[in-house]
Amino acid sequence: MKWVNVLGGIVGAAALLGLGIILGHFAIPKGSYVPTPSIFQDLDLEILESIMQQLDASRIRENLRELSREPHLASSPQDEALVQLLLQRWRDPESGLDSAEASTYEVLLSFPSREQPNRVAVGDPTGNVLFSCRQSEQNLTGEQGGPDVVPPYAAYAPPGTPQGLLVYANQGTEEDFMKLQAQGIKLEGTIALTRYGGTGRGAKAVNAAKHGVAGVLVYTDPADINDGQSSTNETFPNSWRLPPSGVERGSYYEYFGDPLTPYLPANPSSFRLDPDTVSGFPPIPTQPIGFEDAKILLCNLQGASAPAAWQGALGCDYKLGPGFQPNGDFPADSQVNVSVYNRLELRNSSNVLGIIRGAVEPDRYVLYGNHRDSWVHGAVDPSSGTAVLLELSRVLGTLLKKGTWRPRRSIVFASWGAEEFGLIGSTEFTEEFFSKLQERAVAYINVDISVFGVSLRLNSPPGQIPAPSLGGLSIYDNWIRYFNRSSPVYGLVPSLGSLGAGSDYAPFIHFLGISSMDIAYTYDRSKTSARIYPTYHTAFDTFGYVDKFVDPGFSSHQAVARTAGSVLLRLSDSLFLPLNVSDYGETLRSFLQAAQQNLGVLLEQHSISLVPLVTAVEKFEGAAGALDQRISALQKATPDPLQVRMLNDQLMLLERTFLNPRAFPEERYYSHVLWAPRTGSVATFPGLANACSRAMNTSLGSPAWAEVQRQLSILVVALEGAAATLRPVADF
Amino acid sequence: MKWVNVLGGIVGAAALLGLGIILGHFAIPKGSYVPTPSIFQDLDLEILESIMQQLDASRIRENLRELSREPHLASSPQDEALVQLLLQRWRDPESGLDSAEASTYEVLLSFPSREQPNRVAVGDPTGNVLFSCRQSEQNLTGEQGGPDVVPPYAAYAPPGTPQGLLVYANQGTEEDFMKLQAQGIKLEGTIALTRYGGTGRGAKAVNAAKHGVAGVLVYTDPADINDGQSSTNETFPNSWRLPPSGVERGSYYEYFGDPLTPYLPANPSSFRLDPDTVSGFPPIPTQPIGFEDAKILLCNLQGASAPAAWQGALGCDYKLGPGFQPNGDFPADSQVNVSVYNRLELRNSSNVLGIIRGAVEPDRYVLYGNHRDSWVHGAVDPSSGTAVLLELSRVLGTLLKKGTWRPRRSIVFASWGAEEFGLIGSTEFTEEFFSKLQERAVAYINVDISVFGVSLRLNSPPGQIPAPSLGGLSIYDNWIRYFNRSSPVYGLVPSLGSLGAGSDYAPFIHFLGISSMDIAYTYDRSKTSARIYPTYHTAFDTFGYVDKFVDPGFSSHQAVARTAGSVLLRLSDSLFLPLNVSDYGETLRSFLQAAQQNLGVLLEQHSISLVPLVTAVEKFEGAAGALDQRISALQKATPDPLQVRMLNDQLMLLERTFLNPRAFPEERYYSHVLWAPRTGSVATFPGLANACSRAMNTSLGSPAWAEVQRQLSILVVALEGAAATLRPVADF
Helix, strand or coil: CHHHHHHHHHHHHHHHHHHHHHHHHCCCCCCCCCCCHHHHCCCCHHHHHHHHHHCCHHHHHHHHHHHCCCCCCCCCHHHHHHHHHHHHHHCCCCCCCCEEEEEEEEEEEEECCCCCCCEEEEECCCCCEEEECCCCCCCCCCCCCCCCCCCCCEECCCCECCEECEEECCCCCHHHHHHHHHCCCCCCCCEEEEECECECHHHHHHHHHHCCCCEEEEECCHHHHCCCCCCHHHCCCCCCCCCCCCCCCEECCCCCCCCCCCCCCCCCCCCCCCHHHCCCCCCCCEEECCHHHHHHHHCCECCCECCHHHCCCCCCCCECCCCECCCCCCCCCCEEEEEECCEEEEEEEEEEEEEECCCCEEEEEEEEEEECCCCCCCHHHHHHHHHHHHHHHHHHHHHHHHCCCCCCEEEEEEEECCCCCCCHHHHHHHHHCHHHHHHHEEEEEECCCCECCCEEEEECCCCCCCCCCCCCCCHHHHHHHHCEEEECCCEEEECCECCCCCCCHHHHHHHCCCCEEEEEEECCCCCCCCCCCCCCCCCCCCHHHHHHHHCHHHHHHHHHHHHHHHHHHHHHHCCCCCCCHHHHHHHHHHHHHHHHHHHHHHHHHCCCCCHHHHHHHHHHHHHHHHHHHHHHHHHHCCCCHHHHHHHHHHHHHHHHHHECCCCCCCCCCCCECCCCCCCCCCCCCHHHHHHHHHHCCCCCCCHHHHHHHHHHHHHHHHHHHHHHHHCCCCCC | CHHHHHHHHHHHHHHHHHHHHHHHHCCCCCCCCCCCHHHHCCCCHHHHHHHHHHCCHHHHHHHHHHHCCCCCCCCCHHHHHHHHHHHHHHCCCCCCCCEEEEEEEEEEEEECCCCCCCEEEEECCCCCEEEECCCCCCCCCCCCCCCCCCCCCEECCCCECCEECEEECCCCCHHHHHHHHHCCCCCCCCEEEEECECECHHHHHHHHHHCCCCEEEEECCHHHHCCCCCCHHHCCCCCCCCCCCCCCCEECCCCCCCCCCCCCCCCCCCCCCCHHHCCCCCCCCEEECCHHHHHHHHCCECCCECCHHHCCCCCCCCECCCCECCCCCCCCCCEEEEEECCEEEEEEEEEEEEEECCCCEEEEEEEEEEECCCCCCCHHHHHHHHHHHHHHHHHHHHHHHHCCCCCCEEEEEEEECCCCCCCHHHHHHHHHCHHHHHHHEEEEEECCCCECCCEEEEECCCCCCCCCCCCCCCHHHHHHHHCEEEECCCEEEECCECCCCCCCHHHHHHHCCCCEEEEEEECCCCCCCCCCCCCCCCCCCCHHHHHHHHCHHHHHHHHHHHHHHHHHHHHHHCCCCCCCHHHHHHHHHHHHHHHHHHHHHHHHHCCCCCHHHHHHHHHHHHHHHHHHHHHHHHHHCCCCHHHHHHHHHHHHHHHHHHECCCCCCCCCCCCECCCCCCCCCCCCCHHHHHHHHHHCCCCCCCHHHHHHHHHHHHHHHHHHHHHHHHCCCCCC
16 A cells, blocks of 8 residues: 555646646647556456466357358358357357447358269269269268258369269379379370379369369379378278268359459459459369279279379279279279369358457557358367357456456457358458558457367467467477477477468558468377378368267367467556567578578579678678567556657567568469468578579579579568668668 | 636536536546637637748748759768758757758669769760760859769660661650651661650650660650740740750659659668669660750751741751751761660668648648759749748747747648659658658648749648638739639639649649649740740759849749648647638539530440439539638637547548549559549540550450440549548548
8 A cells, every 4th residue: 555655646746747847838738648557458367367367168069069060161151040040149249349340341252053063983984884982971860861961062163064084193293193194194184083182172273274184073082181091990980080971162262352452352342353254263174083983993903003002901003094094983984074063152151240449558459369160060170260269258248348458459349251161251351441541550469269179279470479388288388399489599399381372461460561470289290191181171070070089078168278278368458568579580691591501502603692791681680689578578567658659669669661562473472471371391581482483493593593582681671671660760 | 707707607607517527427537627728729810921021032042042042962971961051950949940951861872873874865876086075064153063063964774775767756755756757768776866845754765766766865845845945045044945955854753753663662671672673763874965056956857848847946947867968067977876884772761751740730741842963053942932931941940949839730841852763752751751741731831843943833632721811912913913723603703723743742732632733933934935944953053043043032942832831820720620622512513514525425335324413423523612611600609629639630531532543553652533643635534545545546444445344433423422521521
């Protein structure tokens, strides 16, 4: 009590002094300034701890049951029903947010025809059908039947009914097709059977079409998803493994966002491209099938044996084709017939936004989102994330409605539509609110598939993870055990992956330059080599699957809720934003070293110096270190609210300085000079790496080498600009 | 005194209450918060008035004398000497700024050869020279001679020695050459004589080359600059008019910025284009000449009479050519020989920056700049602006060094290099500090040619002029007398022109979306029809010219200093930024009305609706009006420093929301959807206007009509984004 009095006295005296100066020197203010307590509001660790305790595993489980009860494909009535569920939760008078709204875009989706199901068959030359692949997955738990389970298909693959001899093309990469051609295999007019992995879905058809292939099949090899297991008793519902009839659905569109409205929100009145002129759709009919059916096709192929790396776990020697072997199940001249009847449709898809107004800085937004749409029931993808989102918003909403808490900054919860078709809801949102988000967004947190398995994985640009230090939970220890790196400053620390374009964070980080993070509990990669959780994008990704195999007891879901909740609270409530800029320096340094080691000699041969880049990285490191020190000093002193705001603006806007909309004109939406897609294996700055790999085999002085120099300059300017943003604001 | 006590009491009590809440609910702050007086700092009208009084006409005159003593072409030793002068002034211990630095870029300039002067001559078929144009201006005042006076030339015009029959091509627009062609005049291989005006300098050569013209001459017709007067006793040094030998120099480069480093700062290590591949240079040799010489060429032409609108004041009937009339000064088959020996050179050019650190918000920059380089002495252009700049920085620096004043926000004074070659210094600066400026720049004020004549002209996007209300000076009344418009809200108000790309504001407004203003005293257009002040870019633009003819007594210079100083102080010191967003709404409304009236029917015929645009404009108007009201309310209440900052951020960033780097990919640097270059006469949104004029004669459903729709969507998204930025920050 005494301490309060002393403080009160100091403030009162200072205010008097202040007023005297104002009256003597400045214009007379219109009223007295009453510093409200909230202006000093910092993270309250007791509230944080109490939120952590309230995040309830059983409620997450109930959320998941409700969210995944029915298939909820984007724009379906069930998807719309979930929009209402979210609105109802976020408008709940006891546990809701300040406000919640749904907003709808009119977007181009792709669906299989109900009347004419897609079909894959083997036919003899006289037209007799000798074998047909399944048109839907086996109804193993009673949840795989019914009209709402969309049959397996390749979204955005064009309709068509090619037929031809079958070839096996491994993962359908450019190299795979080159290899087939090098073996003398005539690809023109064939049907290529490929397996998932190695490259994007759509890329398989793009690569195939370049070689004259007429149609593409895609399956998941048990070697890639099931550690080789494929029998019924070793797979779901007897284990978490993919059953033989399971088929991964997915978008085969090359870009993201609504295909008809690049860079524009898909509002009803927006300009739309003619669908016939849209680039990025697969050029030839494509259809995914289960490994049960793939086995029949693949194990009957004739021709040379496929290379060892192309072999899988279907229990036969994989041959390349073309066509079937004479002594197999089909006559040697049998062809494979791929009938695709997919249709493009303009559909309404909604995002739902729920807002908690910030008490002190309502114009700083911490965004937390996940998509809502699934391919079928989508218990893991995306409902495990939404179940966590709803529990977190319930706990925060309850505090809010009770009046015991309000964040310093605004929190925006988002449930995105049509992510499965290419991050459409989130991309349209970023297109619509481009300016406001660039001005005000502090960070975007994505929790899509919240639990794959049992170790925590976070993907994020560096410098953006306030280490979760949740007493007794050992999330941190668990994380560092599975994913770690050695920091020159801190020693062994948890490591963060890089953000690609796998979920709704992509438009935030790549298009808008907003610090982003993707949080998930994943599985122990020393125990399984599965590419992803086995029932991904199949009709077997159900509540029972999660409840029985993925996270019985939902403790991992709870851990994700706590981790994500902790990150969210620290971002929304900390006086100083918990963004560590020196960590970013470590990444730049590692990119630089990779460039020096792997590209240095090559660049020197072309008289291209890395010295300006070295200098720029050093400037960044220097500015970042000095900024850290200024923050430490201010934290010890009495920070003026504007001083805090100015520093936070530097932290918030750092990520924006890495954007250059003119850096990669051929890469739609990708403007971030550090995180744009990188080809090749050198873990360095993507523009430099890509330009080098394109220039590699061209002559001295070629345009490709000029582009290397241009990319280097773009990078140097961005890093110098980033360093300038971090330097004391009064030193222009 | 009593009032102070009451206020002190309130503050003290509130602080106690506040601290109680903090201790009970929030984390314990690290120390007591002492509100410093500066946090409420608002514009002090007494200080403003005192600054106005201290701005001294005779000191401006002395500055001008010093600045224009010698020719100071970009990158010349005299230009470098002025860099030192600026540094010395801005580092003066009694009247300097907080800091001053020069920064240097390596830029591509173009100069005539000293060894081989450019030459324009008439020769007979045997090669005899019958007549040569002057290679330099007549030395009328002793200042037009000597090695530092660069001879007249067309910067960036390529070297070459074409010769051919002369034609007269009026202003060298596309239409002018079409008209010549329609008259059956064979243009292939001719030399086209054109006069300044009607289109950009470089465009004359671009248009000419399309028709096979081999070389271009450009002169200034006395009708366009001298109200028809051309005799020696009616021109300088006997009046302010252009003497017969005067020649306008200028950059003939189509874009702005260093030609070799578009979008990148021209640092020594930056990637540079191959000069041979640079676009935007004139395609054929070009040379400017005086009207004295032009008369000899033009009045000897044969052929049909030029149309009435093409006639000028050289005292003869202008004919079209080709070639000379038989009874004139030259044999009919004489040809004109244009010898251009210009050279491209990489040169160092410096900007000088002088900083006054802001006391409260050092991370908000109010920029005030002008270029330093001139074609010859450049007394009007640019030294009249720099003379004002130096006087203003002296007065402010003196207050600063005395400790009696420091602005709320930082002030950045800039002296740009190489503006005459295409706004190079300012453009490279915006390229280098792109991120920092976009984040933090409040506004850019440009004062280049500060005094043309006797009425004030300001060019700026709307909403950005705090009305100068300088007691007794009547700048406002003078302004409103010459340039006014009727506002629905305020009645008759001074009108602002639009910002083109005529000076260093261009990269700030068009490339970075920073609110910009160009201030100048101009002349009474009812008394002269001169395109610009008559000695523009000639060797006659000297101190004596200004002192005797343009502004004897320097009262107009003083008025500009006061106006610009008032704008600067209001931007740097006002608690709320003096940017009126509702004024912007008036411009949008006028653009919309022009579109509806002039393009509405056409668009309807192509099923393109303006309704979304109408809605967007309405949303903007609504949001702007509501924001104005919130500011008024806050001004009456006790604004919390963060509330003020948040509102100011909305005001500052509004201009940024109109930028779209993908809107006009063919227009280098132009990203502002409201102020990009507009062709055609409809005063509406440029993207829409340009797309319509391109689509006009194409068929229904053409790609050009699709582009109209795309431009409309880009515009709607920008306006909706602008409205979103203005709405209350907590309403996402």
